[in-house]
Amino acid sequence: MSVTYKFEFPGDPRLLCVMRKAVELCSRLTGFSDELCRSLTLAVDEALSNIIRHAYGGNAGQPIEMVFRRADERVEFILTDSGREADLERLQPKPPDELRPGGRGVHFIREIMDEVEYQRLPGQNRLRLVKYRPSSTGL
């Protein structure tokens, strides 16, 4: 059975803790392990942080929509914002073992999620993050 939850909130760094709680609860409803719930929370939080910092240039209060969709074999988080188009170069993960202060967020997202899909739509960015249930990967 498919379940969909939709959240709309202002892109304010002070509210990231609230969104993390929402992501954690959505993940727990799926029956994922504690470790997987933590990973999903981290990945979505990193994506939200990137929207606030880069798409909205740190301008708090701009709208972000997060849709959580749960199907039998996977969960999806679809993040939509109306900020500036993503720099695709920035979306490329950097080697994580450099002693470089920043730039790890994209690496975290790509390591944790099974699918990461970015689309530029008219006036919007859409980021789709997919995680398959461990038993459905065949591993």
Next chain:
Amino acid sequence: MQISTRRVGTATVVDVVGDIDLYNSPEVRNVVLGAVRAPGASRVVMNLQKVRYIDSSGVASLVEGLKTSRTANVRFVLYGLSTAAREVLELSRLITVFEVAENEEQALAP
């Protein structure tokens, strides 16, 4: 998030409580760098026992602290890593880069 410092001999212990994320990682960064650069500091110890969550911006603050400590010839030690914090440092491939102690006593030991 709450952050404070205390002196133990020539070491500075930085106590952090709560989540470290985009909102408050700048404050963590400033406190950590201040501790590393403080006159007479020989060691900075990060007490992370009560840090339930840390994201890449929090990791960046720790990395800056580590890099600056190396330049300043100050020892930089973490202790009290939660499961979540340890997982994030492992994901960052930094768990072996930082000096990590089991507890404060170990972190302050010569």
